[in-house]
Amino acid sequence: MNTTRGFTGRTRAARPGLPPGQYDAGDDWPVLSAEVTPEVAAADWTFRVGGLVAEPRTWDLAGARTLPASAYTGDIHCVTGWSKFGVRFGGVSLDAFLDAARPLPSATHAVAYSHTGYAANLPLADLTGGRAWIAWDYEGQPLSPEHGGPARLVVPHLYFWKSVKWVAGLELLDHDEPGFWEQNGYHARGNPWEEQRYSGD
Protein backbone atom coordinates (compact mmCIF):
# COMPACT_ATOMS: atom_id res chain seq x y z
CA MET A 1 0.00 0.00 0.00
CA ASN A 2 1.34 3.41 -1.00
CA THR A 3 0.36 5.58 1.94
CA THR A 4 0.36 9.32 1.30
CA ARG A 5 2.30 11.22 3.98
CA GLY A 6 0.00 13.28 6.15
CA PHE A 7 -3.21 12.20 4.45
CA THR A 8 -5.96 10.93 6.73
CA GLY A 9 -9.03 11.69 4.65
CA ARG A 10 -12.17 13.49 5.61
CA THR A 11 -13.72 12.25 8.85
CA ARG A 12 -15.88 9.47 7.62
CA ALA A 13 -18.47 7.08 8.92
CA ALA A 14 -18.77 3.69 7.29
CA ARG A 15 -21.08 4.22 4.33
CA PRO A 16 -22.19 0.81 3.08
CA GLY A 17 -23.81 2.24 -0.06
CA LEU A 18 -20.63 3.86 -1.34
CA PRO A 19 -18.85 1.91 -4.10
CA PRO A 20 -15.01 1.78 -4.07
CA GLY A 21 -13.26 5.04 -4.93
CA GLN A 22 -16.44 7.13 -4.71
CA TYR A 23 -17.31 10.04 -2.42
CA ASP A 24 -20.66 11.37 -1.23
CA ALA A 25 -21.65 14.46 -3.23
CA GLY A 26 -24.18 15.42 -0.55
CA ASP A 27 -26.69 17.91 -1.93
CA ASP A 28 -24.69 18.60 -5.09
CA TRP A 29 -25.70 17.08 -8.39
CA PRO A 30 -22.87 17.89 -10.81
CA VAL A 31 -23.68 18.21 -14.51
CA LEU A 32 -21.19 16.45 -16.75
CA SER A 33 -22.54 16.37 -20.29
CA ALA A 34 -19.83 16.89 -22.88
CA GLU A 35 -22.10 18.57 -25.40
CA VAL A 36 -24.25 21.68 -25.55
CA THR A 37 -27.49 21.19 -23.61
CA PRO A 38 -30.11 20.78 -26.36
CA GLU A 39 -33.40 22.60 -26.41
CA VAL A 40 -35.82 19.69 -26.66
CA ALA A 41 -39.38 20.80 -25.91
CA ALA A 42 -41.57 18.27 -24.10
CA ALA A 43 -43.93 18.35 -27.11
CA ASP A 44 -41.06 17.40 -29.44
CA TRP A 45 -39.59 14.58 -27.36
CA THR A 46 -39.90 11.07 -28.79
CA PHE A 47 -38.53 7.71 -27.73
CA ARG A 48 -38.10 4.84 -30.19
CA VAL A 49 -37.37 1.18 -29.51
CA GLY A 50 -36.01 -0.45 -32.67
CA GLY A 51 -33.49 -2.91 -34.02
CA LEU A 52 -34.00 -6.56 -33.13
CA VAL A 53 -37.61 -6.28 -31.98
CA ALA A 54 -40.83 -7.79 -33.33
CA GLU A 55 -42.49 -4.38 -33.58
CA PRO A 56 -40.46 -1.15 -33.62
CA ARG A 57 -42.36 1.45 -31.59
CA THR A 58 -42.13 5.18 -31.01
CA TRP A 59 -43.71 7.08 -28.13
CA ASP A 60 -44.15 10.77 -27.49
CA LEU A 61 -44.28 12.05 -23.93
CA ALA A 62 -48.07 11.88 -23.72
CA GLY A 63 -48.02 8.30 -24.99
CA ALA A 64 -45.23 7.29 -22.63
CA ARG A 65 -47.19 8.73 -19.72
CA THR A 66 -50.05 6.31 -20.41
CA LEU A 67 -47.75 3.39 -19.47
CA PRO A 68 -47.78 2.24 -15.82
CA ALA A 69 -45.92 4.74 -13.64
CA SER A 70 -42.78 3.54 -11.91
CA ALA A 71 -40.16 5.29 -9.79
CA TYR A 72 -36.58 4.63 -8.77
CA THR A 73 -35.58 5.67 -5.27
CA GLY A 74 -31.97 5.01 -4.38
CA ASP A 75 -28.40 5.98 -5.17
CA ILE A 76 -26.53 7.01 -8.33
CA HIS A 77 -22.81 6.85 -9.06
CA CYS A 78 -20.77 8.96 -11.51
CA VAL A 79 -17.49 7.73 -12.97
CA THR A 80 -15.84 11.05 -12.04
CA GLY A 81 -16.08 9.95 -8.40
CA TRP A 82 -19.25 11.32 -6.83
CA SER A 83 -22.20 9.30 -5.63
CA LYS A 84 -25.56 10.76 -4.67
CA PHE A 85 -27.73 9.04 -2.10
CA GLY A 86 -31.50 8.67 -1.92
CA VAL A 87 -32.57 10.34 -5.15
CA ARG A 88 -36.01 9.77 -6.69
CA PHE A 89 -36.68 9.55 -10.41
CA GLY A 90 -40.25 9.17 -11.64
CA GLY A 91 -41.28 7.81 -15.03
CA VAL A 92 -41.88 4.39 -16.51
CA SER A 93 -39.93 1.16 -16.23
CA LEU A 94 -38.04 0.40 -19.44
CA ASP A 95 -39.62 -3.07 -19.28
CA ALA A 96 -42.97 -1.51 -20.26
CA PHE A 97 -41.46 -0.12 -23.49
CA LEU A 98 -39.61 -3.34 -24.27
CA ASP A 99 -42.70 -5.47 -23.62
CA ALA A 100 -44.55 -3.44 -26.24
CA ALA A 101 -41.78 -3.75 -28.84
CA ARG A 102 -41.03 -7.42 -28.03
CA PRO A 103 -37.26 -8.03 -28.32
CA LEU A 104 -36.29 -10.90 -30.63
CA PRO A 105 -34.46 -13.87 -29.06
CA SER A 106 -31.31 -12.80 -30.91
CA ALA A 107 -31.16 -9.42 -29.10
CA THR A 108 -28.36 -9.41 -26.51
CA HIS A 109 -27.21 -5.76 -26.31
CA ALA A 110 -28.53 -2.28 -26.91
CA VAL A 111 -27.29 1.16 -27.84
CA ALA A 112 -29.19 3.90 -26.03
CA TYR A 113 -28.93 7.19 -27.92
CA SER A 114 -29.78 10.78 -27.23
CA HIS A 115 -31.48 13.55 -29.20
CA THR A 116 -27.96 15.04 -29.33
CA GLY A 117 -26.50 11.87 -30.88
CA TYR A 118 -24.68 10.87 -27.68
CA ALA A 119 -24.85 7.10 -27.21
CA ALA A 120 -24.03 4.41 -24.63
CA ASN A 121 -23.98 0.65 -25.03
CA LEU A 122 -25.51 -1.74 -22.51
CA PRO A 123 -26.14 -5.47 -22.24
CA LEU A 124 -29.88 -6.04 -22.59
CA ALA A 125 -29.80 -7.83 -19.24
CA ASP A 126 -28.89 -4.50 -17.58
CA LEU A 127 -31.99 -2.86 -19.05
CA THR A 128 -34.63 -5.44 -18.09
CA GLY A 129 -36.09 -6.87 -14.90
CA GLY A 130 -36.95 -3.56 -13.25
CA ARG A 131 -33.42 -2.17 -13.35
CA ALA A 132 -33.88 0.70 -15.85
CA TRP A 133 -36.32 3.58 -16.30
CA ILE A 134 -37.30 6.32 -18.69
CA ALA A 135 -37.60 9.21 -16.22
CA TRP A 136 -39.11 12.68 -16.60
CA ASP A 137 -39.46 13.66 -12.95
CA TYR A 138 -36.75 14.26 -10.36
CA GLU A 139 -37.83 14.67 -6.73
CA GLY A 140 -41.37 15.24 -7.98
CA GLN A 141 -40.44 18.05 -10.38
CA PRO A 142 -39.95 17.93 -14.16
CA LEU A 143 -36.38 16.91 -14.97
CA SER A 144 -34.35 20.02 -15.87
CA PRO A 145 -32.76 20.31 -19.34
CA GLU A 146 -29.18 20.14 -18.04
CA HIS A 147 -29.99 16.88 -16.26
CA GLY A 148 -31.56 15.36 -19.36
CA GLY A 149 -35.11 16.70 -19.48
CA PRO A 150 -37.68 16.27 -20.94
CA ALA A 151 -36.71 12.63 -20.32
CA ARG A 152 -33.62 10.51 -19.76
CA LEU A 153 -32.65 6.91 -19.31
CA VAL A 154 -31.87 5.91 -15.71
CA VAL A 155 -29.80 2.75 -15.12
CA PRO A 156 -28.74 3.36 -11.53
CA HIS A 157 -26.73 0.18 -10.96
CA LEU A 158 -24.16 1.27 -13.58
CA TYR A 159 -22.01 4.45 -13.73
CA PHE A 160 -24.26 7.29 -14.72
CA TRP A 161 -22.78 7.97 -18.17
CA LYS A 162 -24.90 4.96 -19.22
CA SER A 163 -28.06 6.84 -18.17
CA VAL A 164 -28.38 8.72 -21.45
CA LYS A 165 -29.80 12.25 -21.17
CA TRP A 166 -32.42 13.54 -23.64
CA VAL A 167 -32.92 9.89 -24.56
CA ALA A 168 -34.24 9.40 -28.08
CA GLY A 169 -34.15 5.66 -28.51
CA LEU A 170 -32.89 2.21 -27.86
CA GLU A 171 -31.53 0.06 -30.69
CA LEU A 172 -31.40 -3.65 -29.89
CA LEU A 173 -28.46 -5.56 -31.36
CA ASP A 174 -27.06 -9.09 -31.35
CA HIS A 175 -23.60 -7.82 -30.33
CA ASP A 176 -21.98 -5.17 -28.15
CA GLU A 177 -21.08 -1.94 -29.89
CA PRO A 178 -19.23 0.85 -28.06
CA GLY A 179 -21.07 4.11 -27.43
CA PHE A 180 -19.60 7.59 -27.10
CA TRP A 181 -17.48 7.33 -23.93
CA GLU A 182 -16.81 3.65 -24.58
CA GLN A 183 -15.07 4.74 -27.81
CA ASN A 184 -13.17 7.31 -25.75
CA GLY A 185 -11.48 4.87 -23.38
CA TYR A 186 -14.24 4.10 -20.90
CA HIS A 187 -15.31 0.64 -19.76
CA ALA A 188 -17.83 -1.34 -21.81
CA ARG A 189 -20.12 -2.10 -18.85
CA GLY A 190 -19.29 0.39 -16.07
CA ASN A 191 -20.24 -1.48 -12.88
CA PRO A 192 -19.36 0.88 -9.99
CA TRP A 193 -19.07 -1.99 -7.50
CA GLU A 194 -16.25 -3.48 -9.56
CA GLU A 195 -14.87 -0.01 -10.29
CA GLN A 196 -15.10 -0.52 -14.05
CA ARG A 197 -14.19 3.04 -15.00
CA TYR A 198 -11.86 2.67 -17.93
CA SER A 199 -11.24 0.09 -20.60
CA GLY A 200 -9.12 -2.61 -18.98
CA ASP A 201 -10.43 -2.11 -15.42
Next chain:
Amino acid sequence: MTETATHPTGAFAPPTRFAVPGRIEVDGLVAGTWQTATLAEIRRETPRASTFRLAVPGWAGHVPGQHLMLRLTAPDGYTAQRHYSLASAPDGSGHIELTLDHVRDGEVSGWFHEVARPGDRIEVRGPLSGFFAWPGDRPALLLGAGSGVVPLMSMVRHHRARGLTVPLRMLVSARGPEELIYARELGAETTPVFTRRAPAGTRAGRLGAEHLRPFLADPPAGGWEAYVCGSNSFAEHASRLLVAAGQPVERIRIERFG
Protein backbone atom coordinates in the same frame (compact mmCIF):
# COMPACT_ATOMS: atom_id res chain seq x y z
CA MET B 1 -2.36 9.16 -32.16
CA THR B 2 -5.08 8.71 -34.72
CA GLU B 3 -8.37 10.44 -35.17
CA THR B 4 -11.26 8.54 -33.62
CA ALA B 5 -13.54 7.24 -36.34
CA THR B 6 -16.96 8.85 -36.18
CA HIS B 7 -18.47 5.40 -36.55
CA PRO B 8 -16.78 2.10 -37.30
CA THR B 9 -17.91 0.72 -40.64
CA GLY B 10 -21.20 -1.09 -40.36
CA ALA B 11 -21.88 0.12 -36.83
CA PHE B 12 -25.27 1.35 -35.75
CA ALA B 13 -25.57 5.09 -36.27
CA PRO B 14 -28.17 6.93 -34.19
CA PRO B 15 -30.75 8.63 -36.43
CA THR B 16 -30.28 11.81 -34.40
CA ARG B 17 -27.80 14.56 -35.20
CA PHE B 18 -24.44 13.21 -34.22
CA ALA B 19 -22.76 14.28 -31.02
CA VAL B 20 -19.27 15.66 -30.91
CA PRO B 21 -16.85 12.89 -31.87
CA GLY B 22 -13.76 12.10 -29.84
CA ARG B 23 -10.45 13.50 -31.05
CA ILE B 24 -7.89 10.81 -30.27
CA GLU B 25 -7.69 7.15 -29.40
CA VAL B 26 -6.77 6.43 -25.78
CA ASP B 27 -4.38 3.64 -24.87
CA GLY B 28 -6.41 1.54 -22.44
CA LEU B 29 -3.34 -0.12 -20.94
CA VAL B 30 -1.67 3.21 -20.16
CA ALA B 31 -4.93 4.66 -18.85
CA GLY B 32 -5.42 1.68 -16.57
CA THR B 33 -2.05 1.61 -14.81
CA TRP B 34 -1.41 3.40 -11.51
CA GLN B 35 2.02 5.01 -11.29
CA THR B 36 3.90 6.71 -8.48
CA ALA B 37 4.37 10.46 -8.91
CA THR B 38 6.81 12.48 -6.80
CA LEU B 39 6.02 16.09 -6.02
CA ALA B 40 8.93 18.15 -7.37
CA GLU B 41 7.80 21.76 -6.96
CA ILE B 42 4.90 23.92 -5.77
CA ARG B 43 4.26 27.34 -7.32
CA ARG B 44 1.59 29.74 -6.15
CA GLU B 45 -0.52 31.11 -9.01
CA THR B 46 -3.22 33.10 -7.17
CA PRO B 47 -4.35 33.39 -3.54
CA ARG B 48 -6.51 30.29 -4.11
CA ALA B 49 -4.65 28.26 -6.72
CA SER B 50 -1.22 26.63 -6.89
CA THR B 51 0.62 24.57 -9.47
CA PHE B 52 2.02 21.20 -8.43
CA ARG B 53 4.85 19.83 -10.58
CA LEU B 54 5.13 16.04 -10.46
CA ALA B 55 7.90 13.73 -11.60
CA VAL B 56 6.33 10.70 -13.28
CA PRO B 57 9.21 8.79 -14.88
CA GLY B 58 6.93 6.40 -16.76
CA TRP B 59 4.55 9.06 -18.07
CA ALA B 60 3.39 7.96 -21.53
CA GLY B 61 2.83 11.50 -22.76
CA HIS B 62 -0.48 13.25 -23.28
CA VAL B 63 -2.39 15.48 -25.64
CA PRO B 64 -3.32 18.97 -24.38
CA GLY B 65 -6.78 18.92 -22.79
CA GLN B 66 -6.53 15.41 -21.34
CA HIS B 67 -6.82 14.69 -17.63
CA LEU B 68 -5.59 12.15 -15.13
CA MET B 69 -6.92 10.39 -12.09
CA LEU B 70 -5.09 10.92 -8.83
CA ARG B 71 -5.21 8.87 -5.63
CA LEU B 72 -4.22 9.62 -2.03
CA THR B 73 -4.08 6.77 0.51
CA ALA B 74 -4.52 7.07 4.29
CA PRO B 75 -2.70 4.77 6.74
CA ASP B 76 -5.90 2.75 7.31
CA GLY B 77 -6.17 2.01 3.57
CA TYR B 78 -8.83 4.61 2.84
CA THR B 79 -8.29 6.23 -0.55
CA ALA B 80 -9.58 9.43 -2.14
CA GLN B 81 -9.57 9.75 -5.92
CA ARG B 82 -10.11 12.83 -8.09
CA HIS B 83 -9.83 13.73 -11.76
CA TYR B 84 -7.63 16.73 -12.62
CA SER B 85 -6.79 18.32 -15.93
CA LEU B 86 -3.16 18.44 -17.03
CA ALA B 87 -1.82 22.00 -17.12
CA SER B 88 1.52 21.33 -18.75
CA ALA B 89 2.14 20.79 -22.43
CA PRO B 90 3.46 17.38 -23.43
CA ASP B 91 7.24 17.80 -23.36
CA GLY B 92 8.80 14.38 -22.79
CA SER B 93 10.49 15.60 -19.60
CA GLY B 94 8.97 12.95 -17.35
CA HIS B 95 7.24 15.79 -15.48
CA ILE B 96 3.65 16.94 -15.54
CA GLU B 97 1.92 19.87 -13.86
CA LEU B 98 -1.50 20.24 -12.24
CA THR B 99 -3.04 23.49 -11.04
CA LEU B 100 -5.50 23.03 -8.19
CA ASP B 101 -7.94 25.41 -6.57
CA HIS B 102 -8.01 25.21 -2.81
CA VAL B 103 -11.58 23.99 -2.45
CA ARG B 104 -13.28 24.80 0.84
CA ASP B 105 -13.28 21.57 2.91
CA GLY B 106 -11.73 19.84 -0.10
CA GLU B 107 -10.43 16.47 1.01
CA VAL B 108 -7.84 16.16 -1.75
CA SER B 109 -7.16 19.80 -2.66
CA GLY B 110 -6.87 20.50 1.09
CA TRP B 111 -4.04 17.97 1.35
CA PHE B 112 -2.26 19.52 -1.62
CA HIS B 113 -2.55 23.08 -0.33
CA GLU B 114 -2.01 22.47 3.39
CA VAL B 115 0.16 19.37 3.73
CA ALA B 116 2.01 18.57 0.50
CA ARG B 117 5.71 19.39 0.09
CA PRO B 118 8.37 18.42 -2.44
CA GLY B 119 9.35 14.77 -2.15
CA ASP B 120 5.85 13.56 -1.29
CA ARG B 121 4.61 10.63 -3.32
CA ILE B 122 1.10 10.12 -4.67
CA GLU B 123 -0.39 7.87 -7.35
CA VAL B 124 -1.70 8.81 -10.78
CA ARG B 125 -3.17 7.04 -13.78
CA GLY B 126 -3.56 8.50 -17.23
CA PRO B 127 -3.72 10.35 -19.47
CA LEU B 128 -7.47 9.79 -19.77
CA SER B 129 -10.23 10.58 -22.25
CA GLY B 130 -9.81 11.64 -25.85
CA PHE B 131 -12.82 13.92 -26.01
CA PHE B 132 -11.50 17.28 -24.80
CA ALA B 133 -8.08 16.73 -26.36
CA TRP B 134 -6.57 19.18 -28.86
CA PRO B 135 -3.72 17.66 -30.91
CA GLY B 136 -2.84 21.08 -32.36
CA ASP B 137 -4.35 20.43 -35.76
CA ARG B 138 -7.51 22.55 -36.00
CA PRO B 139 -8.03 26.25 -35.22
CA ALA B 140 -8.99 26.39 -31.54
CA LEU B 141 -11.20 28.86 -29.71
CA LEU B 142 -10.82 28.34 -25.97
CA LEU B 143 -13.29 29.61 -23.37
CA GLY B 144 -12.49 29.10 -19.70
CA ALA B 145 -13.50 30.43 -16.30
CA GLY B 146 -11.63 30.19 -13.01
CA SER B 147 -9.56 27.01 -12.90
CA GLY B 148 -11.30 25.99 -16.13
CA VAL B 149 -8.33 27.68 -17.76
CA VAL B 150 -6.09 24.76 -16.73
CA PRO B 151 -6.61 22.32 -19.64
CA LEU B 152 -6.79 25.27 -22.04
CA MET B 153 -3.39 26.48 -20.82
CA SER B 154 -1.94 23.12 -21.79
CA MET B 155 -3.15 23.88 -25.33
CA VAL B 156 -1.72 27.43 -25.29
CA ARG B 157 1.63 26.14 -24.02
CA HIS B 158 1.68 23.40 -26.63
CA HIS B 159 0.90 25.91 -29.37
CA ARG B 160 3.85 28.07 -28.25
CA ALA B 161 6.31 25.27 -27.57
CA ARG B 162 5.78 23.77 -31.01
CA GLY B 163 5.60 27.12 -32.78
CA LEU B 164 2.27 26.11 -34.31
CA THR B 165 0.75 28.47 -36.85
CA VAL B 166 -2.82 27.15 -36.65
CA PRO B 167 -4.97 29.93 -35.11
CA LEU B 168 -5.57 29.70 -31.35
CA ARG B 169 -7.44 32.24 -29.24
CA MET B 170 -8.46 32.10 -25.59
CA LEU B 171 -11.11 33.98 -23.62
CA VAL B 172 -10.67 33.50 -19.89
CA SER B 173 -13.02 34.74 -17.21
CA ALA B 174 -11.90 35.54 -13.66
CA ARG B 175 -13.45 37.55 -10.84
CA GLY B 176 -10.54 39.97 -10.80
CA PRO B 177 -6.93 40.31 -11.99
CA GLU B 178 -5.54 38.78 -8.78
CA GLU B 179 -7.56 35.62 -9.42
CA LEU B 180 -6.46 35.21 -13.03
CA ILE B 181 -4.43 32.00 -13.09
CA TYR B 182 -1.24 32.10 -15.25
CA ALA B 183 -1.65 35.90 -15.61
CA ARG B 184 2.09 36.46 -16.21
CA GLU B 185 2.16 33.83 -18.92
CA LEU B 186 -0.83 34.96 -20.96
CA GLY B 187 -0.06 36.70 -24.22
CA ALA B 188 -1.69 38.26 -27.25
CA GLU B 189 -3.71 35.08 -27.86
CA THR B 190 -5.70 35.70 -24.65
CA THR B 191 -8.55 38.08 -23.82
CA PRO B 192 -9.24 38.20 -20.08
CA VAL B 193 -12.78 39.00 -18.94
CA PHE B 194 -13.11 40.25 -15.35
CA THR B 195 -16.52 39.73 -13.82
CA ARG B 196 -16.23 41.67 -10.53
CA ARG B 197 -13.14 43.86 -10.44
CA ALA B 198 -11.50 45.09 -13.61
CA PRO B 199 -8.25 47.09 -14.01
CA ALA B 200 -8.64 50.83 -14.51
CA GLY B 201 -9.98 51.72 -17.91
CA THR B 202 -11.85 48.44 -18.47
CA ARG B 203 -15.34 47.43 -17.48
CA ALA B 204 -16.17 44.51 -15.19
CA GLY B 205 -18.86 42.19 -16.47
CA ARG B 206 -19.77 38.73 -17.60
CA LEU B 207 -18.55 37.11 -20.78
CA GLY B 208 -20.91 38.29 -23.50
CA ALA B 209 -21.72 38.09 -27.18
CA GLU B 210 -19.48 41.12 -27.79
CA HIS B 211 -16.44 39.12 -26.66
CA LEU B 212 -17.14 36.30 -29.12
CA ARG B 213 -18.16 38.39 -32.10
CA PRO B 214 -14.64 39.30 -33.29
CA PHE B 215 -13.72 35.62 -33.52
CA LEU B 216 -16.93 34.16 -34.90
CA ALA B 217 -17.74 36.93 -37.37
CA ASP B 218 -14.59 36.04 -39.27
CA PRO B 219 -13.61 32.44 -38.48
CA PRO B 220 -10.42 30.90 -39.88
CA ALA B 221 -10.53 28.46 -42.79
CA GLY B 222 -12.21 25.26 -41.65
CA GLY B 223 -13.85 27.01 -38.71
CA TRP B 224 -13.06 26.91 -34.99
CA GLU B 225 -13.04 23.88 -32.76
CA ALA B 226 -14.42 25.37 -29.51
CA TYR B 227 -13.32 24.12 -26.08
CA VAL B 228 -15.28 25.29 -23.03
CA CYS B 229 -14.16 24.54 -19.47
CA GLY B 230 -15.45 25.73 -16.12
CA SER B 231 -18.37 25.40 -13.73
CA ASN B 232 -21.63 24.10 -15.12
CA SER B 233 -23.19 27.56 -15.01
CA PHE B 234 -20.27 29.01 -16.99
CA ALA B 235 -20.35 26.09 -19.44
CA GLU B 236 -24.09 26.55 -20.03
CA HIS B 237 -23.68 30.31 -20.50
CA ALA B 238 -20.62 30.16 -22.74
CA SER B 239 -21.93 27.32 -24.91
CA ARG B 240 -25.21 29.19 -25.49
CA LEU B 241 -23.25 32.27 -26.53
CA LEU B 242 -21.25 30.16 -28.97
CA VAL B 243 -24.37 28.62 -30.51
CA ALA B 244 -26.04 32.05 -30.76
CA ALA B 245 -22.94 33.39 -32.50
CA GLY B 246 -23.12 30.65 -35.11
CA GLN B 247 -20.68 28.03 -33.82
CA PRO B 248 -21.94 24.53 -34.84
CA VAL B 249 -22.93 22.45 -31.79
CA GLU B 250 -20.96 19.45 -33.03
CA ARG B 251 -17.80 21.56 -32.81
CA ILE B 252 -18.23 22.60 -29.17
CA ARG B 253 -16.48 20.43 -26.59
CA ILE B 254 -17.39 21.01 -22.96
CA GLU B 255 -15.62 19.97 -19.78
CA ARG B 256 -17.65 20.78 -16.67
CA PHE B 257 -16.32 20.61 -13.12
CA GLY B 258 -17.83 17.92 -10.94
